[in-house]
Amino acid sequence: MAEYVQQGLLAADLLCPHCQHKGLVNANLWQCKSCQKQYDFSIYCELCGDAVQRLTGCGSSEHYYCRTCKTPVSRKAVLYTMTEANNLS
Numbered sequence: 001m002a003e004y005v006q007q008g009l010l011a012a013d014l015l016c017p018h019c020q021h022k023g024l025v026n027a028n029l030w031q032c033k034s035c036q037k038q039y040d041f042s043i044y045c046e047l048c049g050d051a052v053q054r055l056t057g058c059g060s061s062e063h064y065y066c067r068t069c070k071t072p073v074s075r076k077a078v079l080y081t082m083t084e085a086n087n088l089s
């Protein structure tokens, strides 16, 4: 399955790998506003490559925590990996 990695963005700023348009985010599903393609996306630590945990509440919704590095990770230091969702309905 194809994977597409982007960095230094908000999830809402990810670009469609096919048409380079922005999309809508719904939990871990991303849908292109232009071509309607859907992608699952995951968020990884840039340093160690492990998945990071989203910190919620207190206005920190765009900060993450890496359990491996034991440190908070800013959104500019995470990698977004998009994979094509094949359960189109």
Ligand SMILES: [Zn+2]
Residues within 6 Å of the ligand: 016, 017, 018, 019, 020, 021, 032, 033, 034, 035, 036, 037
């Ligand atoms: Zn698209």
Ligand SMILES: [Zn+2]
Residues within 6 Å of the ligand: 045, 046, 047, 048, 049, 050, 066, 067, 068, 069, 070
């Ligand atoms: Zn890490």
